[in-house]
Amino acid sequence: MSKTIFELVDELPTNNITVMTLRALDFVVPGEWNNTVGFVNTIREVSGEEDEDIIQQIGDRAIWLYNDKSQGYQRAMWLYETVDNADSALGAAALANKVGEKIPLLGFLNRLTPNPDKAQSIDLTLKLVVEVLAFCQINGIPGDSIGDFAAALGEEYKGDSLMRMAALICLDGLIPLGPDFLGKVQSTISNLSGGDLERNGTFRGISSLIPGNSTGGKLDFIGNALEGVTGWIGNFVGDRGLNPATIFDHLQGFVEFSDDKLDYVAAFLDMTTNYYEHTGTQTIARSIIERAVGEI
Amino acid sequence: MSSTNTIGKLSAAGLLAIWLFLSGCSSTPPSRFEQAQQASTQRGASAVVRESEQGGQFNKFFPAAEGEYKVVYSQEKKGFAQAKLKQNGKEVAVFTISDTINNPQAKDKFQQSTDKIGGYPAVSSGSKGTAVLAGLFQVKVISKDSSFTEKERESWLSKFDLSGLAALQ
Numbered sequence: 001m002s003k004t005i006f007e008l009v010d011e012l013p014t015n016n017i018t019v020m021t022l023r024a025l026d027f028v029v030p031g032e033w034n035n036t037v038g039f040v041n042t043i044r045e046v047s048g049e050e051d052e053d054i055i056q057q058i059g060d061r062a063i064w065l066y067n068d069k070s071q072g073y074q075r076a077m078w079l080y081e082t083v084d085n086a087d088s089a090l091g092a093a094a095l096a097n098k099v100g101e102k103i104p105l106l107g108f109l110n111r112l113t114p115n116p117d118k119a120q121s122i123d124l125t126l127k128l129v130v131e132v133l134a135f136c137q138i139n140g141i142p143g144d145s146i147g148d149f150a151a152a153l154g155e156e157y158k159g160d161s162l163m164r165m166a167a168l169i170c171l172d173g174l175i176p177l178g179p180d181f182l183g184k185v186q187s188t189i190s191n192l193s194g195g196d197l198e199r200n201g202t203f204r205g206i207s208s209l210i211p212g213n214s215t216g217g218k219l220d221f222i223g224n225a226l227e228g229v230t231g232w233i234g235n236f237v238g239d240r241g242l243n244p245a246t247i248f249d250h251l252q253g254f255v256e257f258s259d260d261k262l263d264y265v266a267a268f269l270d271m272t273t274n275y276y277e278h279t280g281t282q283t284i285a286r287s288i289i290e291r292a293v294g295e296i
Numbered sequence: 297m298s299s300t301n302t303i304g305k306l307s308a309a310g311l312l313a314i315w316l317f318l319s320g321c322s323s324t325p326p327s328r329f330e331q332a333q334q335a336s337t338q339r340g341a342s343a344v345v346r347e348s349e350q351g352g353q354f355n356k357f358f359p360a361a362e363g364e365y366k367v368v369y370s371q372e373k374k375g376f377a378q379a380k381l382k383q384n385g386k387e388v389a390v391f392t393i394s395d396t397i398n399n400p401q402a403k404d405k406f407q408q409s410t411d412k413i414g415g416y417p418a419v420s421s422g423s424k425g426t427a428v429l430a431g432l433f434q435v436k437v438i439s440k441d442s443s444f445t446e447k448e449r450e451s452w453l454s455k456f457d458l459s460g461l462a463a464l465q
Contacts, residue, residue: 006329039329048439049422060332061343061399067336068343071373140351140373155368156380291376293425294392294436295399 005066006039006059008077009285013037017091017103018273024250025166028240033163036282046289054296061292066284072137073284075209079137080280082205083130084273091272105257105268112271114263115176119200121188124172124181126202127276129225131164133209134280138287146228153232160282167275169233170247176266179243182234189226194219344398348375349464354393354433357464359455367391380440381452388441389452393461394434402434413450414458420446428453431462 003011013019014037022033036042043058044050066073090111094103115123132149135141141148157165173181194215197203212218236242248262257265327333335341351372358377361367364384371378375395380387396402406429409417413428421427425438426449435456437449 004327004329004333006327006333047422048424051422054422056328059329063329063332064336064341064343067333067341070342071344139371156370287371290390291371291373291378291392293422293438294378294390295376295394295434296402296421 005063005073005285005288008281009037009039009042012278012281017094017269018086018275018278020254021171021251021269021273022163022167022275022279024253025163025170025247027246027250028166028170028242029162032159032166033279036160039285042282042285043289046286047293057296058289058292061296062285062288065288065291065295072140073288076134076137077280077284079130079134079206079209080284081277083127083202084275084277085202085270086274086277087271094268094272099256102254102256105255105261105264108268109261109264112264112267114267115270117177117184118188118196120172120176120266121185122192122196122200123202123270124168124177124185125189125222125226126200126206127168127172128229129210129222130206130276131168132225132228133206134283138284146225149225150228150232153229160279160286164276164279164283165236167279169236170242171266171269171273171275173233174237174242174244175247175269176263182230182237186226186230189223192219197222344373344375348395348397349433350374351377351393353464354461357393357435357457357461358391359452381437386441388439388444389449390436390438390440391452391456392434392436392438393456394436396429396432396434403429413453414456416458416462418450418453426450426453428456428458430456430458431464433461433464435461 012035014035019035022035026033036045039059040055043055043062047054047058049055049058065071069075090108094108097103097107132146135149135152136145139152153165173185177184197215197219207215207218210218211221244262248265251265251269255265255268336343351374354377355369355372358367358369358379366382366385367379368382369377369379375398377393379391381389381391394402405419405421405427406417409419409429411418414430416428416430418426418428421436422438424440425436426446427434427436429435435453435458437452439445439449
């Protein structure tokens with residue numbers, strides 16, 4: 001049986017490679033993400049309530065909302081889980097081999113394969129699409145509403161959600177694809193065929209939830225989603241002066257690697273982190289709790 | 297006879313020991329949310345009933361933006377709508393309207409209400425919220441910043457179109 005929402009939130013790790021990586025990215029969105037773990041903790045933080053009876057009422061209602069499949073929260077969770085392809089065994093092995101404060105990347109090179117640019121561009125774009133779809137499921141907006149999503153990115157995204165977008169830009173964009181990642185992604189997607197898309201495992205996993213009657217229609221949606229957020233991403237990178245070198249500097253706090261193995265850092269983080277699932281769980285928990293506070 | 301009894305007692309003791317051992321191993325005590333989990337996953341259980349109003353129906357009853365305050369709609373689900381009140385860009389409160397058909401217990405707290413806002417029963421809800429019951433619909437203003445006081449919650453509640461909402465069928 002799948003896990004309950006309170007188990008999912010209670011069991012979020014407090015110190016694995018995902019958490020270390022996101023902490024290292026705090027400089028991108030300072031103070032936005034505090035890794036709130038635990039269902040009751042999240043209720044306290046979101047509601048500001050201390051009364052145990054009120055906390056119980058909020059938690060009970062939030063659980064009812066999550067468990068009602070028609071409300072979309074479970075579908076959003078499924079999307080966040082499905083788009084991450086973390087290899088938890090590798091993550092555990094890396095942590096076990098930590099020397100002092102750092103994980104020596106050298107020991108894992110034979111288990112890592114850097115993603116070719118084309119595959120990486122598709123991965124990044126599908127993660128963006130998942131964010132659009134999950135946002136619509138969580139907030140009750142029709143699933144093809146890229147405009148609402150793009151507006152919310154600027155106005156509403158903060159905390160776990162903003163950290164997820166920061167990590168997407170850094171870990172799936174700047175590090176594997178370089179400073180011109182947006183250009184590369186746009187050109188890949190605009191030249192993509194339906195066949196390319198159908199060969200992608202992540203696409204096959206989530207394709208039933210992507211608007212469009214055919215692969216061609218879904219490809220159009222994917223292209224529109226990317227186009228809808230390109231401006232925001234460009235500004236996000238530009239405003240903060242982000243580049244691969246500054247991100248590498250911050251990652252060196254906990255992973256040890258040499259400058260000729262930068263490709264492998266991206267592959268290592270791709271395989272050992274599940275930041276979409278981790279922060280997505282936090283976003284969904286926050287959303288059902290906010291709604292429960294209004295409904296009790 | 298007595299030996300059978302002894303065997304019986306021994307095996308009962310053994311079973312008890314095994315049970316204690318196993319239950320000792322099942323690490324955590326049941327969660328305080330287990331009951332809600334069980335009830336909400338029964339066949340036919342739903343958090344939101346089909347008859348409840350669409351959240352989009354509620355939007356027109358929210359207060360309008362004014363001066364340095366902006367109202368930003370954030371969740372719109374069947375039976376529920378939520379907006380954030382921003383003062384110069386900073387979130388200071390959350391506004392919600394919900395259909396109590398989905399959570400009838402929400403109405404109980406209004407039975408002791410002595411206050412009224414716009415003619416409708418009003419109560420404080422938790423330490424950060426003030427709620428009004430307009431017909432079948434609960435309207436809440438929840439403070440997100442300590443500067444946003446109870447008085448302000450009441451003042452913003454009075455800016456909702458409560459009678460329009462109460463008339464919604």
